[in-house]
Amino acid sequence: MSHAKVLPLIEPVGGQGVVPCCPPLAERPMTADEAQTAARMFKALGDPVRLRLFSAVASHEGGEACVCDISDVGVSQPTVSHHLKKLKEAGLLTSERRGTWVYYRVEPSVLAGMGRLLTQPAA
Numbered sequence: 001m002s003h004a005k006v007l008p009l010i011e012p013v014g015g016q017g018v019v020p021c022c023p024p025l026a027e028r029p030m031t032a033d034e035a036q037t038a039a040r041m042f043k044a045l046g047d048p049v050r051l052r053l054f055s056a057v058a059s060h061e062g063g064e065a066c067v068c069d070i071s072d073v074g075v076s077q078p079t080v081s082h083h084l085k086k087l088k089e090a091g092l093l094t095s096e097r098r099g100t101w102v103y104y105r106v107e108p109s110v111l112a113g114m115g116r117l118l119t120q121p122a123a
Contacts, residue, residue: 022034022035022037022038022117023117024116024118024119025117025118038117040089040090040091041090041091041092041114043090044086044087044089044090044092045090045092047083047086049073049074049079049080049083050083050086050087052073053070053080053083053084053087054087054092054093054106056069056070056073057070057093057104057105057106058106058111063105063106063108064103064104064105065103065104065105066101066103066104067081067084067101067102067103067104068101070104084102084104091110092106092110093105093106094106094107
């Protein structure tokens, strides 16, 4: 298991789905803390290699991917590891070591929270 710090992007609310780290952008102005949390997430996804890795994990069959299956993104393996670490630090990925390989997954609540952040509030 990983011992990396995971940022609190979303919190379950009494089994009623997920709440994003921040309100939808068009709902109200963000607080400084909300903006800092969202900025970490967007900064992590702002790199094309990280976005490709995140997409590869999110779209992989079974909802998780071995690093051996997603490392072909045009950079060296140490660089892939660096980018995966940044995605984990931003709270976008979780990982689990199984033998010599590390498996990554995007929690469904992360995708739901990201989607809610970018939606319009109900009229």
